[in-house]
Amino acid sequence: MTLFTSLQQSKNALVAAQIGIQVTGNNIANVNTPDYLRERVIYTPAPTQSYGNLRLGMGVQVEAVVQQVDQFLEERLRNSISDLANGETQESAYLQLEALVGELSDTDISTSLNDFLGSINDILNQPEDVSVRNLSVLRGQTLARDISRLYGRAKEVHTDLNKQIKQAATDINSLLNDIADLNVKITTLEAGPITKSDAIGLRDQRQRKLTQLAGIIDIKGVEQENGSTSVFLGGEYLVIDGIARQVETKSVAENGFNNVKLTLAGTDSPILASSGKLAGMITSRDAIVGEFMNNLDDFAQTLTFEFNRVFSSGQGQTGYQTMTSEFFIDDALSDQPLDQAGLTYTPTNGSFKIFTQNLQTGLKNTVDISVKLNGLPDDTSLQGLADAISEVDGLTASISLDGHLQIDSDSQNVEFAFGSDTSGVLAALGLGTFFTGTSASTIDIQQVLKEDPSKFAASKNGIGVDTDNAVEMAGFLDRPLDSRNGQTLDNVYAQLVGEVTQSASVAKSVAEGYRVFKETLDGQKQGLSGVSLDEEAVNLITFQRQFQAASRLISVIDELLEVLVNI
Incomplete structure (x- = not known):
């Protein structure tokens, strides 16, 4: 040498x-x-x-x-990132709903409901005081407003999730393009005969992009022999070498909402994300917030119909001289039985009373109106009901051009009111009711009661006679409801709130489990990489x-x- x-x-x-x-x-x-x-x-x-x-x-x-680097460990870590993003997104949605419901605050629905029904108790002590009845009307307005406000805030969360889902498409496309571009640079650099080294900086950038993408959708990344990484979602490829497929958005009408859906460009195949933030947002929008809004609608409908059934069977200190039904029936269905006329609330076979009194003579009259709904040819239609009411002395009933039932006194001295409705037709048509609307977003109070609280129906046996109907309304919260198979309104609301709080607790536990698992994999990665x-x-x-x-x-x-x- x-x-x-x-x-x-x-x-x-x-x-x-x-x-x-x-x-x-x-x-x-x-x-x-x-x-x-x-x-x-x-x-x-x-x-x-x-x-x-x-x-x-x-x-x-x-x-x-x-x-x-351990590619198998990296793949497991990406899966854990997807699961964690999914779990935390759902956890966040439940936390927002818990904050909106606010059961531990003084502005929750149960407080408003108890205040409203409690105010009806005061009418029992001072039945002649119109201001006391006005307080009940005002408390009813507050309850309706709180329900509507809660629905509106939940709708804002729903809308925000929809916007986030749309933004996710933009983020996915950007990351897919970046990964495809990095694939080209890495394969070009590593294909040279001079070195067997990894394209260190570029691989780190691609790893970061894959991690970010895994946080949005549950991808599978497979490194090829040439150094590029192919990205798959289920059975569909998203990136092959330097080619990236794009994600598109479209609006689909579902349950009264224009929901954003993600599809693959060219094939219109839906993006079926089972994990990641996208899956969490879709689940939060449809199954969490959407279901809560449906349940709130159901609660509002139950409250409206069942309370109106009780209220419309009573009479106030003063009667009516004119009344128009809240709900209409299409002209083509005016001759059909009322239970087949397309009403939101379906009446049943039964009857109700009409009380009339002449203010000048003091003469009072009570007439029973039958509502036949047995599936027979003589079942009661809207036109038949109008004809039956018109037979009552001093009253005229007609159907307006827009399908509403109109009842008028023949004289300014004649007042009328309803009572003892076993068919639910008054509540179904919106005659002499307290609440208006058919959902949590539309619930309100009859305008006539806001203008004249004396018509608050506290009496049961005639106009201004007693307060027996107020007694029933005051105990309405614990009243078994036919439309809910004997459940009380208290049970219905407790179930609504319970589903949110219990599901929130489960979501927190699941998200925490995902966090612990990811931290474990992070520790393994840190030990190696x-x-x-x-x-x-x-x-x-x-x-x-x-x-x-x-x-x-x-x-x-x-x-x-x-x-x-x-x-």
Whole structure:
């Protein structure tokens, strides 16, 4: 071996140590960089050299700089990120609903409901005081407003989730394009014959993009032999090499809302995300917030119809001289039985009373009106009901052009009121009722009661006679409801709130489980791919000593060469 050969060996060792120091320094510099994968230098013996009959080594050389990464662990970690994003999104939706319901505050629905029914109790003590009846009307307005406000705020959450889902499509497309672009750059850089090193910085960027994409949808990333990563969602590919498929949005009418749906461009195939933030937002919009709004609608409908059934069977201090039904029946159905006329609330077979009194003579009259709904040819229609009411002395009933039932007194001295409705037809048509509307967003109070609280129907046996109907209304919260199979309104509301609070508790537990699992995988990744300052410090000292030793050997060879030249 010549001195020049030794000099080449020393040079190789010097370069190897220098690269080791650079890689170690890069690791230390990126100790706090998210998604950074630790780098390591792969050393290999340098090619040998012939010296006579001998094959002598040329020292060490750097074969590649690669990342410390376990692809299987990365895939599991991406799946855990998708699950966590899904769980936390649903948890957030439930927390928002809990805050909206506000059962631990003084502005919740149960408080308004108790205040309203409690105010009716005051009428029992002061039946002649119109201001007391007005208080009940005002408390009823507050209850209706609180229900409507709660629905409106839930709708805002629903709308916000819809906007987030639409934004998710934009984010997905941006990330898919970035991954496809990085695939091209990585394969181009790593395809060269000079080095076997990974495209370190580019791979870190792609890893970060894959992590962000996994937070939105539950992707599967498969690294190919050429270094590119193919991205799949279910059975559909999203990225192959440098090709990225785009995601489109479209609006679909569902349950009264224009919901955003995501599809693949070109095929119109739906994006079937089972995890990730997108799946969490869709579940939150449709199954959490949407279901809550449906349940709130159901509660409002139950309150409206069942309370109106009680209220419309009573009479106020004063009667009516004119009345128009809230709900209409299409002209083509006016001769059909009332239970087949398309009303929101369906009446049943029964009857109700009409009370009339002459304010001038004091003459009172009570007439029973039958409502036949037995499935027979003589079942009561809207026209038949109008004809029956018109037969009552002093009253005229007709159907307006827009399908509303109109009842008028024949004289300004005649007042009328209803009572003892066993058919529910008064509540179904909206005659002499307290609440108006058919949903949580439309619930309100009859305008005539706002203008004249004396018509608050506290009496049961005639206009201004007693307060028996007020007694029934005051205990309405615990009254078994026919439309709910004997459930009380208190049960219905408790079920509404209970579903939110119990489901919220479950969602919190599930999200916490996902957090713990992800932290476990993060710990495993840090153990393999994370940067340890202690370990890197040891490596730095090792490479430094290696560099110093190679430098010292070069210095000795230089001295020997100088001696040799001077001989």
